[in-house]
Each structure stands twice: as structure tokens, then as C-alpha cells.
Amino acid sequence: MAITVRLDVMLARRKVRSNDLARAxxxxxxxxxxxxxxxxxxxxxxxxxxICRYLDCQPGDILEFEDEADxxxxxxx
Numbered sequence: 707m708a709i710t711v712r713l714d715v716m717l718a719r720r721k722v723r724s725n726d727l728a729r730a731x732x733x734x735x736x737x738x739x740x741x742x743x744x745x746x747x748x749x750x751x752x753x754x755x756x757i758c759r760y761l762d763c764q765p766g767d768i769l770e771f772e773d774e775a776d777x778x779x780x781x782x783x
């Protein structure tokens with residue numbers, strides 16, 4: 707997938723534990739774990755908003771787009 711979830715990086719930067727974030731934004735630790743691992747197909751804007759508010763960051767700090775076509779070209783070079 708071309709979207710990479712970097713939530714674990716932001717948690718480390720902010721020195722926030724996953725269970726604290728999950729409790730603060732009202733989702734289960736299991737759902738937060740799935741989000742961190744990139745095993746979800748989507749995220750609600752309300753959840754993304756709550757994460758960004760709690761971590762004082764932008765959505766782009768958590769989600770990263772990598773063009774798979776460009777990555778393939780870089781591997782061949």
C-alpha cells in the first residue's frame with residue numbers, strides 16, 4: 707500500500723504510551739495497535755482528529771504517502 711502509518715514514530719517523539727493515547731481518544735488498545743501496524747483499511751476523520759489533538763501534530767506527521775511506482779524505479783536504479 708502507498709500509505710504508511712507512522713503513528714509509532716509520533717508516539718515515541720511525544721513520549722506517549724499507546725494505552726494512554728487509546729484511553730484518551732476513546733478507542734481500544736487493540737484498534738490502536740492495528741492502526742499502528744497499518745493493518746487497517748481506513749481511519750475515521752474523528753479518530754485522526756483526536757489523535758492529532760492529543761499528540762499536537764498534523765495528519766502528515768502520522769500518515770505518509772510513498773508512490774509505489776517511484777519506489778520501484780529507485781530499486782531498479
